Amino acid sequence: MTVNTQPTTETPDPRAFGLPLVEGGSLPAELHSLVSSVHDLIDAVGNTRADTETLAEAAATVRGLTDRLDVDRRQVGTMVTRDLGDGTTEIGTITNIVAGDTNPAAPRLALMRTPEGMRAEVTLNTIYQGPPGLVHGGWIAAMLDQAVGSVSSVETSPGLTARLEIDYRRPTPLFTPLEITSWVERTEGRKVYVAGRIRAHGQVTAEGKALMIRVEVPE
Numbered sequence: 001m002t003v004n005t006q007p008t009t010e011t012p013d014p015r016a017f018g019l020p021l022v023e024g025g026s027l028p029a030e031l032h033s034l035v036s037s038v039h040d041l042i043d044a045v046g047n048t049r050a051d052t053e054t055l056a057e058a059a060a061t062v063r064g065l066t067d068r069l070d071v072d073r074r075q076v077g078t079m080v081t082r083d084l085g086d087g088t089t090e091i092g093t094i095t096n097i098v099a100g101d102t103n104p105a106a107p108r109l110a111l112m113r114t115p116e117g118m119r120a121e122v123t124l125n126t127i128y129q130g131p132p133g134l135v136h137g138g139w140i141a142a143m144l145d146q147a148v149g150s151v152s153s154v155e156t157s158p159g160l161t162a163r164l165e166i167d168y169r170r171p172t173p174l175f176t177p178l179e180i181t182s183w184v185e186r187t188e189g190r191k192v193y194v195a196g197r198i199r200a201h202g203q204v205t206a207e208g209k210a211l212m213i214r215v216e217v218p219e
């Protein structure tokens with residue numbers, strides 16, 4: 001897919017890129033339940049000390065389920081609408097690794113709009129572990145990338161990250177509510193300068209600055 005990055009002030013419709021668009025509210029409760037169950041499964045698999053018989057049985061069961069689910073797949077790039085809590089919506093890929101509704105590996109960062117920009121709260125388990133008991137630095141960057149990309153998209157128009165700079169101020173703990181905020185600092189044509197922060201117990205653990213380049217629907 002070629003993305004034209006000329007200036008635009010309107011949110012492009014993904015269908016103009018040939019991408020399907022799903023209404024977030026139309027996803028069945030059974031799918032949300034499955035995603036949540038598999039999210040818990042990933043954590044259980046990562047940490048289990050079950051005996052080999054149980055492991056073999058679980059592998060066969062999961063393989064069987066995978067085969068049943070894999071018969072009808074969504075198109076790569078399928079987009080979904082998401083309510084931002086203030087009457088507006090954003091559009092993102094349905095399997096986005098940070099915020100995707102149908103991605104069991106995602107922490108499903110639920111960013112909401114605030115007067116300053118965007119805000120989310122999330123608590124991470126050992127699936128996101130880097131150093132012992134701490135969040136992996138790449139995941140810190142991924143969450144900040146999502147937060148700044150989202151605020152740039154919502155407050156201007158969708159774009160791609162051209163540059164992302166992270167300052168790791170303190171260790172970011174697992175099993176602790178993390179507050180993630182992001183905001184637009186300034187805009188110059190199709191360049192959007194954005195920033196974000198992660199806090200644990202009110203203390204800043206990481207800060208990010210990024211340059212987003214806005215995209216436009218091709219003719």
Ligand SMILES: CCCCCCCCCCCC(=O)SCCNC(=O)CCNC(=O)[C@H](O)C(C)(C)COP(=O)(O)OP(=O)(O)OC[C@H]1O[C@@H](n2cnc3c(N)ncnc32)[C@H](O)[C@@H]1OP(=O)(O)O
Binds near residue numbers: 017191215
């Ligand atoms: C709903 C539909 C789907 C909507 C899709 C929504 C997607 C949301 C994605 C979420 C965030 C991500 O993870 S994005 C995934 C990670 N990022 C990427 O894969 C992007 C890969 N990079 C690229 O594709 C390209 O480099 C672009 C598109 C970012 C820029 O290319 P371009 O369009 O040719 O623009 P270019 O002329 O190079 O640059 C434009 C201006 O920005 C400056 N600039 C460019 N890069 C840099 C840089 N690293 N550092 C400083 N400045 C830079 C240039 O000097 C120039 O300034 P001046 O001369 O104008 O002054």
